[in-house]
Amino acid sequence: MLQEMLKDSVRTKTYQNVIYQNKFLFKNKVVLDVGAGTGILSLFCAKAGAEHVYAVECSHMADMAKEIVEANGYSNVVTVLKGKIEEIELPVAKVDIIISEWMGYFLLFENMLNSVLYARDKWLVDGGVVLPDKASLHLTAIEDADYKEDKIEFWNNVYGFDMSCIKKQAIMEPLVDTVDQNQIATNCQLLKTMDISKMAPGDASFAAPFKLVAERDDYIHALVAYFDVSFTKCHKLMGFSTGPRSRATHWKQTVLYLEDVLTVCEGEAIVGSMTVAPNKKNPRDVDIMLKYSLNGRRCNVSRVQYYKMR
Amino acid sequence: MLQEMLKDSVRTKTYQNVIYQNKFLFKNKVVLDVGAGTGILSLFCAKAGAEHVYAVECSHMADMAKEIVEANGYSNVVTVLKGKIEEIELPVAKVDIIISEWMGYFLLFENMLNSVLYARDKWLVDGGVVLPDKASLHLTAIEDADYKEDKIEFWNNVYGFDMSCIKKQAIMEPLVDTVDQNQIATNCQLLKTMDISKMAPGDASFAAPFKLVAERDDYIHALVAYFDVSFTKCHKLMGFSTGPRSRATHWKQTVLYLEDVLTVCEGEAIVGSMTVAPNKKNPRDVDIMLKYSLNGRRCNVSRVQYYKMR
Numbered sequence: 335m336l337q338e339m340l341k342d343s344v345r346t347k348t349y350q351n352v353i354y355q356n357k358f359l360f361k362n363k364v365v366l367d368v369g370a371g372t373g374i375l376s377l378f379c380a381k382a383g384a385e386h387v388y389a390v391e392c393s394h395m396a397d398m399a400k401e402i403v404e405a406n407g408y409s410n411v412v413t414v415l416k417g418k419i420e421e422i423e424l425p426v427a428k429v430d431i432i433i434s435e436w437m438g439y440f441l442l443f444e445n446m447l448n449s450v451l452y453a454r455d456k457w458l459v460d461g462g463v464v465l466p467d468k469a470s471l472h473l474t475a476i477e478d479a480d481y482k483e484d485k486i487e488f489w490n491n492v493y494g495f496d497m498s499c500i501k502k503q504a505i506m507e508p509l510v511d512t513v514d515q516n517q518i519a520t521n522c523q524l525l526k527t528m529d530i531s532k533m534a535p536g537d538a539s540f541a542a543p544f545k546l547v548a549e550r551d552d553y554i555h556a557l558v559a560y561f562d563v564s565f566t567k568c569h570k571l572m573g574f575s576t577g578p579r580s581r582a583t584h585w586k587q588t589v590l591y592l593e594d595v596l597t598v599c600e601g602e603a604i605v606g607s608m609t610v611a612p613n614k615k616n617p618r619d620v621d622i623m624l625k626y627s628l629n630g631r632r633c634n635v636s637r638v639q640y641y642k643m644r
Numbered sequence: 645m646l647q648e649m650l651k652d653s654v655r656t657k658t659y660q661n662v663i664y665q666n667k668f669l670f671k672n673k674v675v676l677d678v679g680a681g682t683g684i685l686s687l688f689c690a691k692a693g694a695e696h697v698y699a700v701e702c703s704h705m706a707d708m709a710k711e712i713v714e715a716n717g718y719s720n721v722v723t724v725l726k727g728k729i730e731e732i733e734l735p736v737a738k739v740d741i742i743i744s745e746w747m748g749y750f751l752l753f754e755n756m757l758n759s760v761l762y763a764r765d766k767w768l769v770d771g772g773v774v775l776p777d778k779a780s781l782h783l784t785a786i787e788d789a790d791y792k793e794d795k796i797e798f799w800n801n802v803y804g805f806d807m808s809c810i811k812k813q814a815i816m817e818p819l820v821d822t823v824d825q826n827q828i829a830t831n832c833q834l835l836k837t838m839d840i841s842k843m844a845p846g847d848a849s850f851a852a853p854f855k856l857v858a859e860r861d862d863y864i865h866a867l868v869a870y871f872d873v874s875f876t877k878c879h880k881l882m883g884f885s886t887g888p889r890s891r892a893t894h895w896k897q898t899v900l901y902l903e904d905v906l907t908v909c910e911g912e913a914i915v916g917s918m919t920v921a922p923n924k925k926n927p928r929d930v931d932i933m934l935k936y937s938l939n940g941r942r943c944n945v946s947r948v949q950y951y952k953m954r
Contacts, residue, residue, distance in 0.1 A: 336810075337795065337798060340802055340803075341798075346803060347803075350803055372802070372807060372810065374802065374803060374805065377805050378803075381804075398807075398809055398810055398813070401809040402805065402806070402807050402809060402810075405806045405807075405808070405809065406805050406806055485647065488647060488651075492650055492682070492684065493650075493656060493657075493660055493684065493688075494691075495684065495687050495712065495716050496712070496715045496716055497682060497708075497712050497715075498715070499708055499711040499712060499715065500646075500682065500708055500712075503708070504647075
């Protein structure tokens with residue numbers, strides 16, 4: 335997984351470009367790297383001229399990061415701190431920049447956003463920079479007959495036995511997978527934008543309306559969510575998208591299968607809302623509620639579906 | 645994972661064939677299914693004419709299995725018991741057959757073998773049948789320059805930084821992956837055979853010598869372990885192999901990368917021993933020690949390497 339993330343060049347190269355192409359942001363600045371992992375982002379910042387970088391990592395990777403920083407001759411610039419951001423102490427009063435790669439699947443699954451916001455409120459100087467500072471969640475709809483047949487309807491007949499009760503469970507679990515852009519049958523709708531430099535932790539829970547208009551006659555088997563992040567404090571806007579029309583990342587997309595197959599004609603709209611909140615028992619799980627209705631020429635459907643990402 | 649295992653047709657079809665083609669084993673017999681999951685093996689047994697099947701499953705899948713048994717009209721034959729095999733009570737004194745799909749990666753990783761042996765000693769009638777009753781572990785050696793370069797040497801230069809300290813960790817972790825049979829450069833050596841109907845739990849820890857003779861001039865980057873299981877109580881011998889020359893299964897193979905690249909000439913032998921034991925702190929982890937030496941025309945190597953599967 336560690337290597338998969340580093341080899342995700344959309345992810346790692348974007349951070350590298352943001353840092354190397356915007357050295358003016360880092361020159362003589364103190365940086366805090368939240369969830370530093372191997373320390374790669376801290377090393378990028380050090381190489382870009384940061385005065386000092388505090389790399390905070392709570393897992394055993396912190397020991398590796400220390401070795402890596404030393405092996406690369408940056409011990410005088412990068413200090414690795416092993417611990418939780420909520421518990422560590424920094425030897426400075428404030429930092430100028432907070433950098434983090436905190437995003438999870440579906441942006442919010444098992445994410446470190448709350449740690450970034452905590453770090454921001456406690457350690458970031460007034461007017462300091464958060465990288466990235468914008469994240470947005472998008473929704474679209476796809477035709478996916480083959481996959482739904484293969485993965486969901488599979489349970490109807492398993493070596494001759496009816497296991498359809500598992501189907502109900504299976505459909506409630508969002509699937510992280512790569513969607514072919516040719517499957518997209520509607521527009522893409524912006525659901526929610528988060529301003530990481532200003533938002534409150536609670537803002538990651540939201541309800542957002544959507545309207546997905548069919549761009550062709552087709553069948554809709556699933557809605558697909560994905561996110562973009564951007565770095566608006568760069569010389570020019572930088573960022574990346576994890577959408578099905580962009581270069582693939584390790585985040586892929588998140589597929590929410592519908593109980594019904596919707597028969598849509600070009601121009602017809604699926605209207606509804608998506609509600610997203612951390613699960614109350616396990617805050618690292620994400621509860622998703624989807625309300626949708628279609629008043630189509632061929633069929634009318636209105637339904638509420640619940641999903642849990644875990 | 646559940647679906648991946650069911651769709652592994654080498655696995656599931658072999659069990660199905662063992663049961664459906666050997667109805668004489670099940671006729672009027674009481675069966676205990678250890679780690680029943682969805683209950684698929686229990687249903688096979690019921691359909692094959694078992695008098696009664698006790699399906700023991702400790703996870704939440706037990707609730708699903710109950711629903712599935714009911715939906716398929718086998719409630720009078722299959723009883724699902726939710727709990728650990730070590731804790732449940734059966735309404736019968738003894739069972740005639742114990743069936744289980746207990747094998748993990750590398751046969752022994754996170755396996756349920758101890759539960760099967762416990763069930764055998766507590767619940768199986770004298771002369772009863774264990775399915776499968778034989779499991780064996782095999783070893784061979786492969787050329788794998790590309791993958792080793794891609795996955796291990798990767799750490800030498802990560803976006804311009806030296807992370808080679810992670811390499812030492814990476815090489816100690818056995819890799820579960822599919823090996824192309826064309827990569828095999830030596831014979832395959834049987835390391836260990838286990839008789840599930842007789843063995844003691846401690847017999848899953850062992851030290852076994854091996855001698856791998858090069859079948860061509862080549863470079864050796866890794867040793868590869870895989871297992872076979874067989875059902876010797878069938879009318880004719882049945883079973884399957886998870887080796888690189890057999891049809892792929894979800895178990896794939898287990899690749900142990902060597903620190904050295906061994907330069908072998910046809911006929912030269914890598915001799916050594918493999919020691920396997922559960923980790924003392926976390927018995928579900930497996931510790932593997934590999935001692936090997938090559939007295940080759942081109943190089944001489946002798947080394948001890950430790951691996952941990954977790």
